[in-house]
Amino acid sequence: MPELPEVETVRDGLERSVVGAVVERVEVYRDYSVRRHTGGPRDFEGQLVGRRLEAAVRRGKYLWLPLAGGDEALVGHLGMSGQLLVRTAPTRTVSPHLRVRLSLRDPSGAAIELDFVDQRTFGHLSVAELVPTADGAPGGAGTEAPLVPVPVEHIARDLLDPVLAVGTSGREALVERVRRRRTGIKRALLDQTVVSGIGNIYADEALWRSRMHFARSTAAMTRPAVRMVLDAAHEVMTQALAQGGTSFDALYVNVNGASGYFDRSLDAYGRTGQPCRRCGTLIVRDEFMNRSSFRCPVCQRTPRPPR
DNA sequence: CTTCTGCCCTGGGAGC
DNA sequence: TGCTCCCAGGGCAGAA
Numbered sequence A: 001m002p003e004l005p006e007v008e009t010v011r012d013g014l015e016r017s018v019v020g021a022v023v024e025r026v027e028v029y030r031d032y033s034v035r036r037h038t039g040g041p042r043d044f045e046g047q048l049v050g051r052r053l054e055a056a057v058r059r060g061k062y063l064w065l066p067l068a069g070g071d072e073a074l075v076g077h078l079g080m081s082g083q084l085l086v087r088t089a090p091t092r093t094v095s096p097h098l099r100v101r102l103s104l105r106d107p108s109g110a111a112i113e114l115d116f117v118d119q120r121t122f123g124h125l126s127v128a129e130l131v132p133t134a135d136g137a138p139g140g141a142g143t144e145a146p147l148v149p150v151p152v153e154h155i156a157r158d159l160l161d162p163v164l165a166v167g168t169s170g171r172e173a174l175v176e177r178v179r180r181r182r183t184g185i186k187r188a189l190l191d192q193t194v195v196s197g198i199g200n201i202y203a204d205e206a207l208w209r210s211r212m213h214f215a216r217s218t219a220a221m222t223r224p225a226v227r228m229v230l231d232a233a234h235e236v237m238t239q240a241l242a243q244g245g246t247s248f249d250a251l252y253v254n255v256n257g258a259s260g261y262f263d264r265s266l267d268a269y270g271r272t273g274q275p276c277r278r279c280g281t282l283i284v285r286d287e288f289m290n291r292s293s294f295r296c297p298v299c300q301r302t303p304r305p306p307r
Numbered sequence B: 001c002t003t004c005t006g007c008c009c010t011g012g013g014a015g016c
Numbered sequence C: 001t002g003c004t005c006c007c008a009g010g011g012c013a014g015a016a
Helices: A004-017 A040-048 A169-180 A185-190 A200-209 A223-246 A261-265
Strands: A022-028 A057-059 A062-067 A072-077 A082-087 A098-105 A111-118 A124-132 A147-149 A284-288 A291-295
Touching (some): A004 A057, A004 A062, A062 A147, A072 A082, A200 A223, A223 A261
Antiparallel strands (some): A022 A098, A062 A072, A082 A111, A098 A111, A284 A291
16 A cells, blocks of 8 residues: 555656646546545546646655646545556556546647556545645645645645754654654554654554554653654655665556565564564564554563553 | 544455 | 455544
């Protein structure tokens, strides 16, 4: 499932393949896939036709393509199973999970199809207004413009954002924000209003690398401990991005959670019953927020319950 | 304001 | 073989 590194791979692909192209036709095959769009799917189609895609921007797991001729953007979230596939030649087979198709014309006159394919339909597209960022800094990766779409306004910056770079005041402010929370460290890492882009997989990987239990109280954590887990999250996502980038094909912007990075490099996530790569103890699975959490029971000790 | 729960959705795979 | 049920989980509404 796409988290920050996968979404950044998609953003990079879109930047190279569809930026500069003009939307000629929009087909919505599944209304549910166009959500949080004022006006509904028909209005979505009308808003896009004739507009040129000006950039490809990402914050956390949100993507957006600012549209020429107005402060609006095509906004996308891939959810669990979403893919944005770029094709420059007609295809014989159409995915049964094709939800939205944008037919584009690039500056050279060539036809491009941008397909939103999403099996589980947790992802969605919309057109939304762009508004200034609260801090005046660029809205996300891939742009210098200090703008974000309205649905992204409440989404915090992610760890690859220069505003949150290690050693900056932004990073230290994030450390303090985490310490002010009254919750467990994994809940804080997953809260997209605190820091964005971290999902269940990379949260578990960051906690394993930091030797921390998911339920450790944020309020009781020292600054160095919070720095450590944030650095670990940053590191694991950077490494994943480096691997995801190598398999990228410019003509096929792909997101596939089952490929590449996932199979080879995970230390905790999904490794129930397999030996911890540090100490050999078998990884366990815990119930957490109605989903799963994977950890080494020795490296990541259960914290004392608060009194 | 903060924290937390339940729900949205689909199809692959396990279990019988 | 065929049926049923569980599971994956990001983000949001609404409750506490």
